[in-house]
Amino acid sequence: MQSAMFLAVQHDCGPMDKSAGSGPKSEEKREKMKRTLLKDWKTRLSYFLQNSSSPGKPKTGKKSKQQTFIKPSPEEAELWSEAFDELLASKYGLAAFRAFLKSEFCEENIEFWLACEDFKKTKSPQKLSSKARKIYTDFIEKEAPKEINIDFQTKTLIAQNIQEATSGCFTTAQKRVYSLMENNSYPRFLESEFYQDLCKKPQIPTEPHAT
Numbered sequence: 226m227q228s229a230m231f232l233a234v235q236h237d238c239g240p241m242d243k244s245a246g247s248g249p250k251s252e253e254k255r256e257k258m259k260r261t262l263l264k265d266w267k268t269r270l271s272y273f274l275q276n277s278s279s280p281g282k283p284k285t286g287k288k289s290k291q292q293t294f295i296k297p298s299p300e301e302a303e304l305w306s307e308a309f310d311e312l313l314a315s316k317y318g319l320a321a322f323r324a325f326l327k328s329e330f331c332e333e334n335i336e337f338w339l340a341c342e343d344f345k346k347t348k349s350p351q352k353l354s355s356k357a358r359k360i361y362t363d364f365i366e367k368e369a370p371k372e373i374n375i376d377f378q379t380k381t382l383i384a385q386n387i388q389e390a391t392s393g394c395f396t397t398a399q400k401r402v403y404s405l406m407e408n409n410s411y412p413r414f415l416e417s418e419f420y421q422d423l424c425k426k427p428q429i430p431t432e433p434h435a436t
Contacts, residue, residue: 302423306415309407325414326406333371334402334410337364341399345392357390365398375401
């Protein structure tokens with residue numbers, strides 16, 4: 226099912242198969258697959274937001290074992306469209322964006338960016354070195370499980386830098402991934418049906434006039 230969904234939407238997160246037909250029937254089939262993908266994404270996004278725990282200490286209590294995200298008001302959601310940083314600064318917005326990237330099969334971009342943010346906060350040289358190696362094996366090296374799309378020169382530079390890891394090991398790669406998300410995935414997220422729904426203000430019912 227996922228492989229079929231992958232062919233349904235063209236995006237900038239990776240190479241696409243261009244062997245599909247271009248006739249009316251194939252076009253109709255692609256549109257149907259897009260609708261299936263959208264429905265699946267909305268379902269997964271709702272589940273992701275309801276079951277994900279945000280950073281920090283979880284809430285304790287008998288009624289809730291997990292910390293849940295508070296749905297933003299339409300005004301708060303609208304702020305996300307003003308700047309990419311506004312979206313990333315919101316816990317709900319970040320969770321929604323991660324789920325969106327997952328639907329586009331390029332969640333490795335936000336995961337790498339978050340790993341770099343955590344890496345830059347590390348103070349211990351020993352932990353810095355071990356985290357650098359993990360980020361490299363997870364996202365950078367050839368055929369890494371979550372390999373990001375960066376050029377060969379940047380990969381080579383990172384391989385050299387992690388030999389004596391510093392907080393700036395991944396700065397260049399992180400900036401490029403940030404730019405990729407900001408210029409490609411972020412605009413598509415703002416156009417998504419889920420985001421548009423968040424920005425809708427509830428209609429106040431009007432009472433019928435007495436005759």
